[in-house]
Amino acid sequence: MPEIGAVLLDIEGTTSSIAFVSEVLFPYARAHLRDFVARHADAVAPILAEVPGDDPVATLLRWIDDDRKATPLKTLQGMIWAEGYADGTLKGHVYPDTPVALRRWRGAGIAVHIYSSGSIAAQKLLFRHSIEGDLTPLIAGYFDTTSGPKQEAGSYRVITAALGLAPGAILFVSDVQAEVDAAHAAGLQALLIAREGGGEVRSLGEVLP
Numbered sequence: 148m149p150e151i152g153a154v155l156l157d158i159e160g161t162t163s164s165i166a167f168v169s170e171v172l173f174p175y176a177r178a179h180l181r182d183f184v185a186r187h188a189d190a191v192a193p194i195l196a197e198v199p200g201d202d203p204v205a206t207l208l209r210w211i212d213d214d215r216k217a218t219p220l221k222t223l224q225g226m227i228w229a230e231g232y233a234d235g236t237l238k239g240h241v242y243p244d245t246p247v248a249l250r251r252w253r254g255a256g257i258a259v260h261i262y263s264s265g266s267i268a269a270q271k272l273l274f275r276h277s278i279e280g281d282l283t284p285l286i287a288g289y290f291d292t293t294s295g296p297k298q299e300a301g302s303y304r305v306i307t308a309a310l311g312l313a314p315g316a317i318l319f320v321s322d323v324q325a326e327v328d329a330a331h332a333a334g335l336q337a338l339l340i341a342r343e344g345g346g347e348v349r350s351l352g353e354v355l356p
């Protein structure tokens with residue numbers, strides 16, 4: 148394996164549980180969406196303008212149910228979750244091995260970046276308000292769908308250019324095979340993580356042991 152200069156991590160199913168995203172974050176956004184839009188009409192107007200249909204709020208609620216990784220939805224979800232993190236209702240789930248691995252890689256001079264469909268603002272909130280404390284000092288940078296969809300090789304080329312490294316010096320870790328395949332297609336190293344087994348690794352502790 149060529150020397151690794153940066154690790155690029157997915158969130159849902161990799162640093163954090165799928166259940167936290169699907170059973171805590173998404174229902175929270177769903178429950179508060181209409182009220183949030185009503186209270187922040189000016190701030191959300193440009194986001195709603197990007198959503199098709201006569202009733203953008205109805206479209207957004209359907210997108211939540213369909214787990215659509217659409218940038219306007221992800222932006223709005225992040226704004227809604229900010230209130231939940233601020234009042235203490237939400238705490239970002241991370242697996243116990245996540246902070247351990249982040250500290251180990253940082254100590255080894257390997258930069259850690261995040262690439263998630265959640266907005267960059269939402270990513271920062273999750274790690275700042277994590278159940279293991281503020282992990283943001285351990286994270287060098289963040290990428291979201293504004294770099295492109297996670298299942299397209301071109302997105303990884305955009306990220307590679309931003310990191311200024313050779314693609315083979317970046318190791319991407321995700322629980323979704325199509326994302327691992329897309330990263331491979333762009334020349335990155337990539338590992339499939341499966342917390343219940345069946346992937347190449349079961350925890351971040353097994354990555355770059």
Ligand SMILES: CSCCC(=O)C(=O)COP(=O)(O)O
Pocket residue numbers: 157158159160168172216221262263264265266269270273297
């Ligand atoms: C920033 S946490 C919320 C994650 C999210 O909204 C999502 O859709 C999960 O995407 P991922 O790319 O982390 O699997």
Ligand SMILES: [Mg+2]
Pocket residue numbers: 157158159160161321322323
């Ligand atoms: Mg994932």
